Structures are given as structure tokens and as C-alpha cells.
Amino acid sequence: MKLAICAGPATSGKTAVLRHMIRKLIGSSGTEPRASSLPGWRPAYLKIDVQFADEDEELAREFGIPTKKVYSGELCPDHCSVMVLGEALEWARKVESNILFVETAGLCLRCSPYVDGGLGIVVLEATSGMNLPRKIGPMLSLADVAVVTKIDRVSQAEREVFRARILDAAPAVRVREVNALHGIGIDPLVDRTLATPDVNGELLLRGNPPVGTCTICVGKKNIGWHAHFGVVRPLEAQTFYRGE
Amino acid sequence: MIEEITLLGGCGRGGNREHVTRITFRMGDVISIVGPTGSGKTTLINDLELLADGNTPSGRRILINGRAPDPDFRDDPSRHPIALITQHTNFLSDLPVRDFLRIHAEIRHSRQHETDAVMGETLAFANQLTGEAVQRDSRMTELSGGQTRALLIADAVVIGNAPIILLDEIENAGIHRMRALELLRQHRKIFVFVTHDPYIPLLSDRRIVMACGAMTKVIESGAAERQLALRVRAADDWLARFRERIRGGDEFSTDDLEAVA
């Protein structure tokens, strides 16, 4: 079983990219594979979102592949992914899939959903401005591949700066520019996914999760650090620990 | 070093093979693409920019120096040899022009004096194309349509130093086309204009004629056409001056009637 986890801000084009990758793998639709499809690949798709998603239904309709969604609700979607990914792989095996694509909403900016052994893809839109790569933390810095979409909408100069800043934030990441409307530049992503080894046995979250529970996480709503304990932070200093 | 780029024909909109099966552009060439609205001009230059490899609806393929392009060209915009400037290409950044150009220049040039030099050159280039000069302190998003296009072209030529530049209908943005052509001729590059202009195609080395999504023929501009272009241009300039007078609130008399005749 191959595993590719795709994160990125809302509307950056994650579904658009995955849709083209799935099309390359199985042809234009599940029932009538094109000559150009890569035989033997049976993708499945899981969407993890906070409270609304319909990509699973769309992709099931379009390609006839097994799909599924999970709402994370109060949980950070990336934390939710840690909870459900093991069972999701079992589900994918049961429906006789051999490649699982996971799309997560990736809203937290402190977490990242990638696991060791699987492929981590972050999708960023060139239209989000040249500073975005500096702002999104581990979602970018822990990814294997950064896919840049919507390059058809911005100047070459800004594309160049965007790419340079991605590489500043994540020197080892492979940057891939795509036009996800027309599916240009997708082939290398498919190749990279297929070159990823199968996931086996125990899976580990990549990198270190952010600092653990704080008093806000457990429901204390008072404003001001004096009202809290554990890891707190005043306006004019870095975080410190205040015991209780 | 890029010396030439070859376009291998594919299919038109109905799936019929294109008449033009192969055309090569060499450094220094200026090419126009002409054809009615909807005839596939934009699609053609998009194929060029994408370094199409049979993977676009037209099935066209692009070769560089006679061979399939280096995959790095597609991946890294600073190595991509083709800059495409369309009516929709835009700057999103709201930085002041000077800061924006510095950020771009710094990616290409590590030394401070080089960065300063290319920034100055870029602005000077842009300002030869516009009516109102681009100020270095203006924010990028404050620029007019014509100023934006002028700066896009200048940035692609000077800082980006792209060997191949594709311009899609820049005439609508109101920049000086003739001056653009003259300036661009001084740089040894390949320029491709998609244009509805009456004289730019005649002043180009060649023009590709499009219909129904396909390249139907390639015309080399002859000496007579070049001369004709100058006449057409004079008529066009006259019309432009007339337009200016209308805008300026002029009234007209029988003298003007004689001038038209």
C-alpha cells in the first residue's frame, strides 16, 4: 500500500491536483480506462476536514474509486489524521486499493499530517502572495514535495520569488509548479508517488508535534495569561512555564 | 545556450491535422501570430510556454535546440526560458516597485551593485513603453494596466533575462507598440506577438496565420510589406492623434475634412 498525504491551505488546489493524479493513474473514468492509464493502480481517497467536505462524493462519482471522509470537528484536522490513519489504511486494503490519497484541511499551521514512509505533499497557490511560504511552518518544512498551483495567474517574477522563498523555508523540498486547471505538470507527482515505498507496520508522525495541551485547550476561556498556567506567554516575552 | 525553438504542429479544434507541421524560431526572430477571435492564438502561445509535449489538447510539441527540453526548465521558473505576458498576467504584490524589483533581482544577482544596476535598467526600459512613468515608490498594485504590462515586459527582459518572450495582445493595454518592437529588437531574443495590430505583423520577420485552432500558414514579411507597414503606421498614428483630439475636447471643421481626404 502506498500512502500520499496532501495538505495545504483551503482553496489552494489540493483536490484539483489529486484529481489529475488519479486520472493519470486510472484513465478518464473508473469504468473505461484510457490507453494512457497506468495499469494495476487502484487508488482510494480519504478527505479529512473540519465540518464540511464533498470532494469524496465528487471523486467517487467521477472515477468510481472508493472514497471516504472524516469530520474532525473540535480536533485539529492533523491530529484527527493521527487518530484515524491506521484504520483508514485498513479500510483501503479491504476495498482492494493499493494507493491511498489523503487530503487534509491543514488549518493549524503548527502541525503537519505527514508520516514517515509515506509521501508528504503540500499544495500552495502562487496567488496567495510571496510571503506565504514564510508563514506556514511544518506543513511546508516537513513536506517532501511542494506543489505550486495557479501559476497561470501571476507574473514570472512572483513565481520565481515564491519558489525561492519555499526553498528558504524548506531547503530539501522538491518544488513542482503545476497548472491544476489543465493538469499540466502532474506526471512527475505521479512518478514520485509511485516511487515511494509501501507503508508497512507501525507508522510514525513526522517531526515533533507542537507543545502539548494548554489550559485553553481544556476549555478555560478567560483572556489574559494570568488566568492560565502551564505554558503561557505574555505580549513582550517568549513562552515560559508557570506551574500551578 | 538556447539557439532555436521548434514547434511541431498537432491538431486544430476539430481534431484535423494542422497545415503547418514544423516551424523553427531562431534567436533574434520577431514573430507575430494573427487570426480572427477564437482562432487559437492564445492557445498556441500557451503551448509554447508550457513546453507542450503532446500533453495539451492541441497535441503540439516543443523542441529546444532540436531536442526535448530539459525537465528543469519546466520546474524552475528562474531557468524557464520562456516568459509569457498576457492581458491577465498580473502582479499580486502590493510592495513598492523598488522593493519588488530588488527582491526579484536579488534572486538572480548576488552582488549589490548588480542588483541596483538591473533595477535601474528595468525601470528605464518600462518607462520607454508607458505614457506616464512608473515611479519607484508606487505600489505595484497602484500601477495602471499599461504600466503593469510595461513593467512585466521590462522585468522579463532585463531581470528575468528570458531568451524567449511571448506577448499576448499587449496593444489593448495602451503601451507604445512601435517602441516596444524597436527596444526588443535591440536584445537578441525570440519575441512572439499575438496581435490584432495592423502593422506589427508586417514589421515582424514572419507571421503565423491561425484558423479554427490550427496554424494554417506561415508568411515571411517581404520588403514591400515592410514599406506598407510604414504607411499603415502613419495612418494609424493619424487616427491616434484624431482620437487624442476627440478626447481633448476639440471641435472639427472643413479643414479636417480635407486632411482626411
Ligand SMILES: Nc1ncnc2c1ncn2[C@@H]1O[C@H](COP(=O)(O)OP(=O)(O)OP(=O)(O)O)[C@@H](O)[C@H]1O
Ligand atoms: N488546437 C486546439 N485544440 C483544441 N482546442 C483549441 C485549439 N486551439 C484553440 N482551442 C480552443 O478554442 C478556444 C479559443 O481559442 P483561443 O482563446 O486561443 O483564441 P484566440 O485566437 O486567442 O482568441 P482572441 O482573439 O479572442 O483572444 C479556446 O477554448 C481553446 O481552448
Ligand SMILES: Nc1nc2c(ncn2[C@@H]2O[C@H](COP(=O)(O)OP(=O)(O)O)[C@@H](O)[C@H]2O)c(=O)[nH]1
Ligand atoms: N487558475 C487556476 N485555478 C486553479 C488551479 N488549481 C486549482 N484552481 C481552482 O481553485 C479552486 C480551489 O481548488 P480546490 O482543488 O477545490 O482546492 P482545495 O480546497 O485545496 O481542495 C477551484 O476553483 C479550482 O478550479 C490552477 O492551477 N489555476
Ligand SMILES: [Mg+2]
Ligand atoms: Mg479540496
Ligand SMILES: [Mg+2]
Ligand atoms: Mg486570445
Ligand SMILES: [Zn+2]
Ligand atoms: Zn494542529
